[in-house]
Amino acid sequence: MNEHTRIETSETIAQRLAGFVEGLDGAAVPAEVRARARHLILDAVGIALASTQYDFSHRTLAALREFGAGDGDVIGYGAARLPLRDAVMMNGFLIHGLDYDDTHTRGVIHATASCFPAALGVGAETGASGRDLLTAYVAGMEVATRLGAVAKGGFHQTGFHPTGLIGAFACALIAGRLKGMTDRQLAHAQGIVLSMASGSLEFLQDGAWTKRLHPGWAGVAGITAAALARNGFVGPKAAYEGRFGLFPSHLGAHFDPANLAIATDGLDREWEVAQVAVKPLPACHFTHACADAAVALRAAHAIRPEQIAHVRALVPAEVVKTVCEPVQHKKKPQNSYDAQFSIPFAVASAFVHGRFGLAELEPQALADPVTLAVAAKVDYEADPRSAFPKYYSGEVIVTLKDGRELSHREHMNRGASDRPLSPADIVAKFRENAAMALAPAHVARIEEAVLGLDDGISARELSKLLAGRA
Missing domain, CATH: 1.10.4100.10 (2-methylcitrate dehydratase PrpD)
Structure with missing residues (x-):
């Protein structure tokens, strides 16, 4: 033996x-x-x-x-x-x-x-x-x-x-x-x-x-x-x-x-x-709940950046190292990738622009003084009610200069298994992203081929189509 x-x-x-x-x-x-x-x-x-x-x-x-x-x-x-x-x-x-x-x-x-x-x-x-x-x-x-x-x-x-x-x-x-x-x-x-x-x-x-x-x-x-x-x-x-x-x-x-x-x-x-x-936002999934919470607060209370005195973002303790530290970089991202892993920047962008998408990651957005001023006011705390890792929970508590304290919680992050994006949402996201690179007819051909993967197309044919050789 x-x-x-x-x-x-x-x-x-x-x-x-x-x-x-x-x-x-x-x-x-x-x-x-x-x-x-x-x-x-x-x-x-x-x-x-x-x-x-x-x-x-x-x-x-x-x-x-x-x-x-x-x-x-x-x-x-x-x-x-x-x-x-x-x-x-x-x-x-x-x-x-x-x-x-x-x-x-x-x-x-x-x-x-x-x-x-x-x-x-x-x-x-x-x-x-x-x-x-x-x-x-x-x-x-x-x-x-x-x-x-x-x-x-x-x-x-x-x-x-x-x-x-x-x-x-x-x-x-x-x-x-x-x-x-x-x-x-x-x-x-x-x-x-x-x-x-x-x-x-x-x-x-x-x-x-x-x-x-x-x-x-x-x-x-x-x-x-x-x-x-x-x-x-x-x-x-x-x-x-x-x-x-x-x-x-x-x-x-x-x-x-x-x-x-x-x-x-x-x-x-x-x-x-x-x-x-499936992600609804182009950033680390750990930032989504807080970004969505800030969007909701802005919409519900017509909050303007100049009204904000302080923001507390509650995040799962397990994600702090990823999206909250080092604090100096999270509050002033050095590039778009830094921003995609920043709770302060995601929350600030949501308050300033009402969204956190690809446009908010462009160089001019990263350097926007209004957004950076709000980001400087965002601090984090470990969320005592976190559902991590089943959900990537988040809560935003904003204190306004007039003394009001407002909060919104996203206990179950959008896109999670119990709150999923629908097939129609996913197709719409695909079309929006693919349109950045391809003409509508080619986008439609890819959509049909991928959604029909069980129906006859070979891996080699799909590969050529995705590359643009077919």
Whole structure:
């Protein structure tokens, strides 16, 4: 008996997830779950197209082009064909570029931003059908959301970004399924990608661009790990629960072994895709409730910026490090990305403009003295009634110069699973974002193709259409 043939006495989390992904029958996924998955993909595609209009996307594409050309399509960039992993990297970057992409609230993860580019890229390479692409995407989403939920927000406390960190494991399984790998190979792929998964929250200090890279890098890592496993490379067995597995090593004091069961609870019975929240605002989901609360206060009481003496924003204690600190940067963001992770700026924009959208992230809006003056008056407190992580609750209490104190609470953030955007809302958001880059006829063709993924279009045809080559 050699070191690779020892008898295992218990099934690891990686083995259970591998068995689920390898054995998932697309026909067993409920019709309403597949419909929701198609709408999540449509939302992601619209955001990716909108991202092509910003400087950050042009600079990133220029960097990736230095590694040469290939057969992989880039959403919205028909002339740019990259090697598979670089195309997946770029597509993940575009979907996550405006921080407008969906969030699984319990897992605190933007899973579509990594899962869809991996499924699209590998699906196109292998000649998968649209139906098979969609099934692989659903499988990856079910894994990513559960793994994220194990941490219960703990990754953010230790400085890791779960979208990149967890996304790598889901992408390894997506790539492996589309490549026809066995459950044993899929288990090894998860162990291998443990040494590749990454994602630091240091960008929160100064609004750096690195967070945008995380989902695409997760795709690169996952595809690489799957290829290694397919060719016999051996990975650690206890990728998640082992002594130096994902959760003990990355959560530290926040690791609770009792939560490991969440990783596999309800597989094939409960569908987490249906719990994914679509963002109504282009900013960190943690800011939405307070921004909406400020909009509501402004509308209900006709509040003008010059009337405001002080604002208290109540936020979940778990999100303070992300959207409230460092205070000096949150009150005076250094760039648009900084602003997207700022409670003071989001609340101030809502009071001044009555909204917090892409226009409020333009350079002139970031430098607006009226908005910055209000932001300077916004302080935060931990919300004692927070429902985090089920909901990203928020409350705004404004004190006016005439002595009045007014408040509004958004206990259940708009877009959450129990307060979802409707399919019509998601389509409208897609059309608005896609129109920033494409003519109406092309937008309509993409909408029809994505919402008809189960009806005959291949992954390769979809890839060409999204790039603008068809």
